[in-house]
Amino acid sequence: xxKSKSSVPQGSLDMLILRTLQAGPKHGYAIARHIHVVxxxxxxxxxxxxxxxxxxxxxxxxxxxEWGPSEANRRAKYYRLTAKGTKQLQAETAAWERMQRAxxxxxxxxxxxx
Amino acid sequence: MAWQHWIRHWLSMxxxxxxxxxxxxxxxxxxxxxxxxxLATGCSFDEAWxxxxxxxxxxxxxxxxxxxxxxxxxxxxxPATLIVTCALVVVxxxxxxxxxxxxxxxxxxxxxxxxxxxxxxxxxxxxxxSAGARVPLLGTVVDIEDRPIEGAQLLLIVKTWPNGxxxxxxxxxxxxxxxxxxxENIIPKNDRHAVLVAAVKEGYAFxxxxxxxxxxxxxxxxxxxxxxxxxxxxxxxEKDQPIANARVFPSERxxxxxxxxxxxxxxxxxxxxTTDADGKVPLNFxxxxxxxxxxxxxxxxxxxxxKIEIPTNGNFIRISARAAKLEWRNLSQK
Numbered sequence: 001x002x003k004s005k006s007s008v009p010q011g012s013l014d015m016l017i018l019r020t021l022q023a024g025p026k027h028g029y030a031i032a033r034h035i036h037v038v039x040x041x042x043x044x045x046x047x048x049x050x051x052x053x054x055x056x057x058x059x060x061x062x063x064x065x066e067w068g069p070s071e072a073n074r075r076a077k078y079y080r081l082t083a084k085g086t087k088q089l090q091a092e093t094a095a096w097e098r099m100q101r102a103x104x105x106x107x108x109x110x111x112x113x114x
Numbered sequence: 115m116a117w118q119h120w121i122r123h124w125l126s127m128x129x130x131x132x133x134x135x136x137x138x139x140x141x142x143x144x145x146x147x148x149x150x151x152x153l154a155t156g157c158s159f160d161e162a163w164x165x166x167x168x169x170x171x172x173x174x175x176x177x178x179x180x181x182x183x184x185x186x187x188x189x190x191x192x193p194a195t196l197i198v199t200c201a202l203v204v205v206x207x208x209x210x211x212x213x214x215x216x217x218x219x220x221x222x223x224x225x226x227x228x229x230x231x232x233x234x235x236x237x238x239x240x241x242x243x244s245a246g247a248r249v250p251l252l253g254t255v256v257d258i259e260d261r262p263i264e265g266a267q268l269l270l271i272v273k274t275w276p277n278g279x280x281x282x283x284x285x286x287x288x289x290x291x292x293x294x295x296x297x298e299n300i301i302p303k304n305d306r307h308a309v310l311v312a313a314v315k316e317g318y319a320f321x322x323x324x325x326x327x328x329x330x331x332x333x334x335x336x337x338x339x340x341x342x343x344x345x346x347x348x349x350x351x352e353k354d355q356p357i358a359n360a361r362v363f364p365s366e367r368x369x370x371x372x373x374x375x376x377x378x379x380x381x382x383x384x385x386x387x388t389t390d391a392d393g394k395v396p397l398n399f400x401x402x403x404x405x406x407x408x409x410x411x412x413x414x415x416x417x418x419x420x421k422i423e424i425p426t427n428g429n430f431i432r433i434s435a436r437a438a439k440l441e442w443r444n445l446s447q448k
Contacts, residue, residue, distance in 0.1 A: 028140065029147040030416050037409070037417045040365075040378055047144060047170050051137075052179045067136075070143070071415050077140045094224065097279050104275055108306075 013045070013053050014062075015096060018089040021063060021081040027070065028054055028077070054079060062088050137180055145170050154434055155420070247303040252296050253335030255289050255313045262293025263339060266315040267385055271378050272300050273308040284381025289313075303330040312377045313337040314385050319401035320364060322375040340401055343424055347397040348432045349389050349410070356393025359413050361386050364399040366407040379409065379417070402426040 020026065020034050031054075032045040057063045062085035070076035081089070148170055152162035255266040270285040287295045301307065307330075312322035318339035325332075349357045363386045367375050377385070389395045400406045404424040410433060411417045422431060 027143065029144045032144075033416050033418070037419065038379060040376075041419065048179060051141065051144075055180050074143060074146070075139055076143050077136070091221075101277070101279055104280075108275075 012092075012096065013049055014057060015089065015092040016043075016045075017050075017053060017057060017079075018062060018081060018085050018092070021079055022086070022089065025078040025080040027079070031079070057085070061085075151418070248299040249301045249303050249330040249332070250296055250298045251301050251309070251311070251332060251335065252294070253311065253337065254292075254294050255315070255337045255339060256293055257318070258338060258340050260338075262289070262291070263313075263315055263318065264289055264291050264293060266293070266295075266313045266318075266337075266339070268295050268297070269312045269314060269377055269381055269384065270297065270300065271310040271381060274302055275306060282380065284378070286381065286384050301330045301332060305329070310376065310378065311335055311337070312375065313339060314364070314377065314399060315339065316342075316396060316398050318342050318399070319367065319369075319404065320375055320377065320399050322377065324376075342398045342400055343402045343426075343429075345397040345400065345424065346430050347389070347395050347408075348430050349393045349395075349412070350432060350434055352434065356389070356391070357412060358389055358391045358393060360389045360393070360395075361411040362389070362395055362397065363387065363409055364397070364406065365409050365419065367400050368405040369401060370403040382409075397431065400424040 016035055017031060020031050023034075026034065028047075028050055032047065032050055035043055035045050054063070054065075058065055058079070061082060063079045063081055065077050065079050067075055068078050145166055148166035149159075149162045152165045153159065157165065251270070253268070255263045255268075257263055266289045268285075268287040268289070270287075272283050272285065274281050274283075283300075285297055285300050287297045289295045301309065306326075306328050308324065308326040310322055310324045312320060314320040319342045321337045321339055323335065323337065347362060349360045349362075351357055363377070363382050365377050365379070365382070369375070387395045387397075397408070402424055403426060406422050406424050407419055408422065409417050409419050420433060
């Protein structure tokens with residue numbers, strides 16, 4: 001079985017970020033690493049998309065941010081999920097599952113034989 | 115609240131430099147982490163920097179993207195527009211309230227839809243009891259001389275698509291004295307599914323198989339494990355001090371014959387090993403000549419994957435928590 005890497009599916013980066021932060025505060029680098037590792041290296045978050053997404057989520061008050069020391073004692077910006085972000089995550093997860101079901105129905109469609 | 119951001123932005127318009135510095139610090143932190151990752155795999159500093167630049171792209175481009183995202187909505191740029199902003203906030207508040215009510219009604223409708231779907235699924239199960247029925251998976255783990263291997267860990271990932279949704283579950287078992295294993299109620303009897311089975315035992319190169327099936331008709335699985343090379347993994351920090359309690363597990367091996375064997379991160383806990391006080395842990399799960407990958411978690415940090423090549427002779431492998439070379443040493447020389 002081959003493992004092929006791919007970018008984050010379109011429209012799902014916000015959901016993946018919110019889900020990652022549900023486990024606890026993380027800085028941007030740790031968020032990207034977490035998604036990469038837990039997806040068994042199948043999903044690679046592009047840094048060019050990650051930070052605009054983080055700042056967008058922060059402005060929408062779905063996450064908050066504060067500066068703190070990293071593991072190497074460097075200044076890092078840690079993001080944390082808000083209560084509003086938790087609700088948004090639930091809504092986006094439900095929407096994703098509906099979309100998945102719709103796609104699976106199309107892929108599994110088999111015309112009845114004559 | 116969005117209006118607080120507006121006010122904060124308007125008040126901080128004279129403090130643009132501070133915001134840019136924060137953004138710069140954040141992006142450079144990420145960039146530095148990428149450089150250190152590459153240094154830890156044995157690259158020179160120049161190579162690590164170029165590779166990080168290639169992955170990350172120009173820092174200025176990220177700054178521009180973030181600022182473009184910030185200014186994508188209309189913002190108050192002059193003090194005179196504050197009055198207009200306040201008027202818009204009042205009107206906007208009215209529309210927001212209406213929108214909020216509409217969202218609540220839509221959410222209630224969606225929840226009702228979800229509840230109906232669950233009732234339909236349960237109803238379908240009642241009418242067709244075999245829809246959710248599951249069958250066991252059986253198998254044997256043996257060595258290259260066909261002798262049973264007792265105590266081999268079986269790590270399974272079962273992928274299913276119930277009601278069109280994707281689900282993935284992990285299972286674990288262990289072989290008995292006769293090398294067999296038997297796991298109940300995990301394979302769907304009548305539905306499409308995929309299964310990854312990995313057999314892991316220290317002293318043997320781990321093997322996995324992956325099958326996709328339309329129903330639960332499985333022949334017993336047979337996994338043959340070849341002997342592993344004797345490898346000791348040594349984890350140390352920048353000052354060459356051993357790191358105890360670092361967690362490690364094997365995740366991928368590509369044999370010289372080109373076969374790929376995998377262990378998923380999910381469900382891998384039974385085979386996690388921890389370095390001792392000397393920072394050492396046995397890593398006897400790969401054959402000589404394998405292209406290997408392991409996951410390492412240094413204390414207090416995220417999991418990281420490291421690619422290594424298994425040599426033909428017994429060896430120590432050293433992994434550093436920070437920028438350092440990947441070193442090889444022969445046991446005979448040590």
